[in-house]
Amino acid sequence: MTRNPPPARLPARRIRRNRWLLLAVAAAVLTGVLAGVMAIALTVGPQLPTSWLSSKHSSKSSLSAADGVVPEGVTVLDDTYEAVTRLDPALLDALRRAATAAAADGVEFYVNSGWRSPEYQNQLLREAVAAHGSEDEAARWVATAATSPHVSGDAADIGHSDAAQWLAEHGAEHGLCRIYRNEPWHFELRTQAIGHRCPDMYANPTEDPRMRQ
Numbered sequence: 001m002t003r004n005p006p007p008a009r010l011p012a013r014r015i016r017r018n019r020w021l022l023l024a025v026a027a028a029v030l031t032g033v034l035a036g037v038m039a040i041a042l043t044v045g046p047q048l049p050t051s052w053l054s055s056k057h058s059s060k061s062s063l064s065a066a067d068g069v070v071p072e073g074v075t076v077l078d079d080t081y082e083a084v085t086r087l088d089p090a091l092l093d094a095l096r097r098a099a100t101a102a103a104a105d106g107v108e109f110y111v112n113s114g115w116r117s118p119e120y121q122n123q124l125l126r127e128a129v130a131a132h133g134s135e136d137e138a139a140r141w142v143a144t145a146a147t148s149p150h151v152s153g154d155a156a157d158i159g160h161s162d163a164a165q166w167l168a169e170h171g172a173e174h175g176l177c178r179i180y181r182n183e184p185w186h187f188e189l190r191t192q193a194i195g196h197r198c199p200d201m202y203a204n205p206t207e208d209p210r211m212r213q
């Protein structure tokens, strides 16, 4: 029969040192994890569509469907929500024709945001300023009530991502074009694109001359 030797006891000072080392390593790992989470949040944060902002905050406000607030699951074929029905008729017609073509590919067009009242647009802008920290940064994502093509009924934010992707590929045939590189969901009518191609995109709304009013 063999016996294991008794475990060697570490001197108390060495144990204390090891404990400090362990704490330091744990702190370093935690800092690294936090930095990673922050980096992801900063990267992902600005990509969130305005519809996310509106659905998150609209419950707290007095805005309603009459302002263009639209619940999830409303398609371009809807004829009850102002967000859809108050779009420019030519834009809505193009969206519905494109949706019919896309349906053959198994793709459905949802309206994440369409026409908006000036009050709704102003609220989105206030939320964007709060979320992005400054008016300059918010301007890259949300226009004012005076400049927004949503308020004039000339823009629709289309989801889900498969629908936006379908429109990016086939929208020009229906005169539907992306306008901003940072908003793959935002479409407007550009009839000159039919039979040709969509105009070059702006990087973001601050490059759009219409926003400088």
Ligand SMILES: [Zn+2]
Residues within 6 Å of the ligand: 150, 155, 156, 157, 183, 185, 186, 187
């Ligand atoms: Zn938009």
